[in-house]
Amino acid sequence: MVQTTATPAAGREARPEAASVYEGLGLRPIINANAALTRLGGSLMPAPVLDAMRAAADSFVDMHHLQEAVSQRLAALTRNEAALACAGGSAGLVLSALGCMTGRDMRAVARLIDEGPGALPRREIVVHCAHRNPYDPALKLAGGRLVQIGNALQTFEWELETALSERTAAVFFFAGHHFARGALPLERVVAIAHTAGVPVVVDAAAQLPPPENLWRFTEMGADLAIFSGGKALRGPQASGLIVGRKELIEACALHASPHQRLGRPMKVGKEEMVGLLAAVEWFLQQDHAAIAARVERVTAGWIERLGSLPGVTASREFPGEAGQPFPRARVTFHPALGLDGLAVSRALLAGEPAIDVAVADDQSIYLNAEPLQSGEADVVLERLCAVVCASGLRGQPPEVQP
Numbered sequence: 184m185v186q187t188t189a190t191p192a193a194g195r196e197a198r199p200e201a202a203s204v205y206e207g208l209g210l211r212p213i214i215n216a217n218a219a220l221t222r223l224g225g226s227l228m229p230a231p232v233l234d235a236m237r238a239a240a241d242s243f244v245d246m247h248h249l250q251e252a253v254s255q256r257l258a259a260l261t262r263n264e265a266a267l268a269c270a271g272g273s274a275g276l277v278l279s280a281l282g283c284m285t286g287r288d289m290r291a292v293a294r295l296i297d298e299g300p301g302a303l304p305r306r307e308i309v310v311h312c313a314h315r316n317p318y319d320p321a322l323k324l325a326g327g328r329l330v331q332i333g334n335a336l337q338t339f340e341w342e343l344e345t346a347l348s349e350r351t352a353a354v355f356f357f358a359g360h361h362f363a364r365g366a367l368p369l370e371r372v373v374a375i376a377h378t379a380g381v382p383v384v385v386d387a388a389a390q391l392p393p394p395e396n397l398w399r400f401t402e403m404g405a406d407l408a409i410f411s412g413g414k415a416l417r418g419p420q421a422s423g424l425i426v427g428r429k430e431l432i433e434a435c436a437l438h439a440s441p442h443q444r445l446g447r448p449m450k451v452g453k454e455e456m457v458g459l460l461a462a463v464e465w466f467l468q469q470d471h472a473a474i475a476a477r478v479e480r481v482t483a484g485w486i487e488r489l490g491s492l493p494g495v496t497a498s499r500e501f502p503g504e505a506g507q508p509f510p511r512a513r514v515t516f517h518p519a520l521g522l523d524g525l526a527v528s529r530a531l532l533a534g535e536p537a538i539d540v541a542v543a544d545d546q547s548i549y550l551n552a553e554p555l556q557s558g559e560a561d562v563v564l565e566r567l568c569a570v571v572c573a574s575g576l577r578g579q580p581p582e583v584q585p
Contacts, residue, residue, distance in 0.1 A: 214538045215554040216563045218504040219389070223539060225413030225420035226554065228458070232418055235461035236454040244453055246441040253456045254432075257424060260463050262398035265432035268412075268456045269439065271423040272388030273321045274449040275409035276355075279384045279425060280308060280325035281445060282407075282434035283353035292437055296444060300326025305352040309381075311338055313365030314357040318386070322355065325445075336365045340375060343367060347379040358387045358400065359506040373404035382406035382431060388423070389505035391415035392471045397463075401427050407435075412455075415507070418462030419455045474553075478509045481552035481560045485512045488564055492571050494520040503551065504541065512550040513543055514567070520574045524548045530570045538563055 202212045219226040228236075250268060257266035269275045284306050285291035294302040308327040310319070312334050322329060330351075332342040343354070354376045356369055367375075369385065376383045385400040388411040400408040405427065412422030425435055438446040482499060489497040494517035503509040516522040524542040531538040540563075541549040550567075552560055 211535075211537045213532075214536055214559050214562060216550050216552070216559075217539045217541045217554070218551055219411075219414040219554060221413075221420070225411075226415070226417045227556070228419065228462070229417055229465055231465050232458050232461045236419065236458040239454045239457035246453065249453055249456055250436070250439075250441070250451075253460050254436075256460055257463060258426065260397075260467060261424075261426050263401055263426040265427065265429040267425045267432050267436055267439065268451050268459050269423040269425055269435075270421050270449040270451050270455070271413065272386070272409055272411040273318055273423075274446070275388075275423045275425045276318060276321035276386060277325045277449065278435040278439055278446050279407050279409060279431075280322050280327045280353065280355075281438040282431055282436075283308075283382055283384065284326065285434060285437070287430060287434045287437065289437070292444065295326065300328075303352075305350055307348070307350045308352055309343065309346045309354040309376075311356075311362075311366040313338065314355070314362050316357060316362075318357075327352065333365060333367075338365060338367050340367065340371060343372065343375050344379075347376065347381055351379070351381050353406075354381055354383045356383055356385050356405070358385050358390045360502060361506060369400070369403055369405065377404065382428075385409065389414055389507065391466070392474075392508060394467055394471065397426065406431050412459045412462060416459070416462045416466050419458045422451065422455045422459040422462075424459065424463070475509060478552045481555070482510045482512050482550075484560070485514075485550055485552070485564055489514055489567065489571075492568065495571055500549070503553065504549070507553070509551070509553045511541075512552075513547055514550060515543075515547040516571070518546070520571065522546075522571070522574050527567070527570055531566055534566055534570075536562065536566075538566055 205212050213223060215223050253268055254266045269278055284303050285295055291303060300306045306326055306328050307330050308322050309330045309332060312331050330346050332338055332346050354372055356372055373383050383405045385405040385408040387396060387400055387408050390396045391410060392415055407425055407427035410424045412418035412424055413420035425432060438444050440447045440450040486497040486499060489495050496515040498513050499510045500513045501510045503511055523545050524547050527548055528540050528542050531540055543549050
């Protein structure tokens with residue numbers, strides 16, 4: 184058997200105090216073998232981020248000046264003209280749409296607030312059919328009118344060209360391998376949009392690592408790129424980052440808190456701003472090759488052990504849930520076991536300790552080692568083996584050896 188236990192990435196130490204907090208509320212902590220998902224609380228903040236947030240909480244500060252100082256530092260770290268801390272990736276979508284719709288024109292900002300988005304000459308946002316996703320409402324919340332191009336299988340350049348007009352505020356492009364099929368490549372989107380004088384915004388919320396993505400999309404010509412602060416960056420869950428062209432970042436900031444405008448409900452506290460900055464600094468210092476090697480090692484151990492169980496097939500799949508450069512173990516259960524992917528995921532979540540995994544299809548689940556803390560890889564393996572062994576084989580078909 185390949186040993187699944189591996190030295191955790193920095194900041195992944197066990198935290199028993201977290202269990203006591205949740206248990207005091209009648210809740211059970213969860214081992215996350217799925218992904219850095221909002222419904223699971225995002226990611227876990229390392230000590231430098233927590234320390235920075237505690238320090239920020241100890242005094243008052245001018246929030247306009249803090250946003251300016253943090254943003255300047257974030258821009259330098261991410262090799263961009265400018266940056267803006269926001270309240271998560273979805274908040275970044277809203278603020279980016281607002282900024283593209285009004286620019287830095289305060290009269291347009293006032294019309295938007297007083298009369299609504301219909302008063303603006305530019306409110307259309309072009310999106311690929313292949314990029315439609317549950318985050319579309321963030322663009323509509325800003326008052327954007329979505330204009331769809333292409334279909335789920337293909338998009339032609341002339342479709343983008345035709346969709347662009349004097350009413351277009353921006354083209355929004357969703358990065359990641361799961362959005363690539365059926366969409367034009369970013370380079371062509373940028374070239375076509377810029378020829379028409381239209382900015383391009385990249386939603387790259389989950390596209391870290393590699394750290395180079397913090398500047399890659401803007402170096403490719405995108406005007407803005409949006410990242411989640413609470414996923415791979417390991418910052419506060421209610422934080423996000425917009426990077427890109429200075430004038431567009433300034434336009435986004437006009438709508439954001441602490442201004443009393445449309446972005447005010449998406450407030451970023453002093454603790455989140457400082458925590459996000461500490462998270463970006465921490466992230467850029469990590470040995471991402473070593474982290475990837477740890478995930479590979481744990482995944483290989485899972486595959487070897489689980490693949491030896493009767494009725495179970497285990498294989499490596501790459502890339503990760505949203506295109507991250509990490510493998511996952513795909514574990515498939517033969518129907519003779521009387522198990523399916525949903526039943527196994529429910530059994531793992533209902534057991535002790537609770538474990539969250541992704542359902543791949545009717546007969547399979549995904550196991551992701553990247554979010555795990557020290558020692559949890561073995562716990563996941565033991566629990567899953569117990570679920571399989573408790574099921575027993577039904578009929579023992581020839582291809583399944585007991």
